[in-house]
Amino acid sequence: MxxxxxxxxxxxxxxxxxxxxxxxxxxxxxxxxxxxxxxxxxxxxxxxxxxxxxxxxxxxxxxxxxxxxxxxxxxxxxxxxxxKLWPENTEARALARAVSAEMHAGFVPLRQHFPMNMRSTFDRELIPEIQGDIDRIGALWLDCRKRFGDGGDFLFGPFTIADAMYAPVVSRFRSFKVALEPEIEAYAAAITAWPAYQEWLAAAKNEPMVIEKWEF
Ligand SMILES: N[C@@H](CCC(=O)N[C@@H](CS)C(=O)NCC(=O)O)C(=O)O
The missing domain is CATH 3.40.30.10 (Glutaredoxin)
Structure with a gap:
């Protein structure tokens, strides 16, 4: 154990x-x-x-x-x-904590209308509230990458907690076929290629439980 x-x-x-x-x-x-x-x-x-x-x-x-x-x-x-789950640089760490907290507290329309369902794809209308969330997330990803992303493919170069916080958003973008600008897509691709993400995804695909309707 x-x-x-x-x-x-x-x-x-x-x-x-x-x-x-x-x-x-x-x-x-x-x-x-x-x-x-x-x-x-x-x-x-x-x-x-x-x-x-x-x-x-x-x-x-x-x-x-x-x-x-x-x-x-x-x-x-x-x-x-x-x-090094947070960036070492103080300014980068503050930004990483801010974007992580923003994810934790926000993006309600995206979370409500585009629930995570890793093994499925859907065609669903991009209502303005969801588009607003997608735009804000794309902008913050680019800001992190531009200012602190030099040392790797993730938001602050190497993996940090901020990447874990946004990994399910990447899954939602894939499930709901959200088209992304090339630099934003490059970050999403880095998340999906990440071995730990792939390991979880493979297990998700093999899982027998199906939720037909969210109730509780
Ligand atoms: N703010 C919490 C959210 C936790 C949460 O909502 N968990 C959901 C699963 S993703 C849950 O336990 N749901 C119980 C249920 O749906 O029956 C966190 O950051 O951990």
Whole structure:
């Protein structure tokens, strides 16, 4: 049994779980993962056995339980400083935290109308609120890449928590066939080519659970 256990939802659907799992994966530490199927009548009770919020993801490390994807990222960044989960440069780190918080708190139209469903594609109208979110996300990706992206293909060069926060957005862009400008597309392609993302995607495609209608 590993020292770390992450409780996650269905890999095909649970975008917050994907974020935390990618952060944990990047540390290189061995961990156990437990999938709790979401959107069932027993989901909340099952998650509450491990996490007080009744939501996944939750990270358990010995007596410590951390829930909320961003808090999990902060805990991992402190526990594994060599993984450099935040940029080292103060200004870059502030920007990385700002765009991560913006994702955590915002983009409600995109999240509501374009839910994550990694193994599927859809044709759906781009209503103005969604287009607004897509434009803002593209602009912030370009800003990060332009100012701090020189050392690699991700928002701040090497992988950071900010990339994990936006990885599910890339999946949504693929599922809903969102056309992207070349530089924005290049970043999306870097995320999809990332081995950890590919590993999660392969598992999502093989997962038997199907959610027909979101209810709980
Ligand atoms: N703000 C939370 C969001 C967590 C969340 O909404 N998790 C969803 C899955 S993606 C959940 O647990 N849903 C329970 C359900 O749908 O039954 C975070 O950042 O971790």
């Amino acid at each position: 590993a020292d770390f256990t992450i409780y996650i939802g269905n890999k095909n659907y649970s975008s917050w779980s994907l974020r935390a799992w990618l952060m944990l994966k990047q540390t290189g530490v061995a961990f156990d993962e437990v999938v709790i199927p979401i959107q069932t009548p027993t989901t909340r009770g099952e998650i509450l056995r491990h996490s007080p919020s009744g939501k996944v993801p939750a990270l358990v490390h010995g007596p410590t339980v951390v829930w909320e994807s961003l808090a999990i990222g902060e805990y991992l960044a402190e526990t594994f400083p060599s993984a």
